[in-house]
Amino acid sequence: MTGPADLPVLPQSFYLPDSRIVARRLLGRLLVRESPQGVMAGRIVETEAYRADDPACHAHGGRTERNSVMFGPPGHAYVYFSYGMHHLLNFVTEPEGTPGAVLIRALEPVFGLEFMRGNRPGVPERQLTNGPGKLTQAMSIDISENGATLYEGALTVRDPGAGKREAVVSSARIGISKGCELEWRYCLSGNPWLSRSCGRP
DNA sequence: ACATCGATCTACT
């Protein structure tokens, strides 16, 4: 039997366009984690776009040590530590020198659920990966993945092929105090694994 | 050096 690690990987050029385009196109794709524990995979169901001209973007105030990966080439992981306890996973987008990223906010677990449960003991199935901090814990992704490529290596994004078509809805991003008027959060409408329900279609 | 602030989650009311 073949697993998610045999599916075709999205090329680096996938991440070159505008963050908002990439955020939308990522929905329905597979995040595949090949950890020492085993292979895990989840379908991306919720994303948020961040851009240089956007006050909520970490890179808005210029380059720092933390956000430097965002200024690099597209198709790399930008991982940072937040609230003293959560790791958040982003994908770097747009050409080198232009900072941009897509925050991965929720996954629908599809493979290696036993490892995810082991990483989040006692957590109900529905809450395994329905939030940005939860999915990194479930897939044991932390700061050591910062800067890693997404088109080769232990963390990849793959194309599962034609699947069910689901409507995409956009809404305001979550947990930010600036740029709230920008509706750059994208969800697969009504998906049960969203971190929160979303706005209008 | 020190104070502030998070792209959050959980547990509890």
Next chain:
DNA sequence: GTAGATCGATGTA
């Protein structure tokens, strides 16, 4: 619905 946990990065002194 909301309080509290918890710590690295950043900005100011």
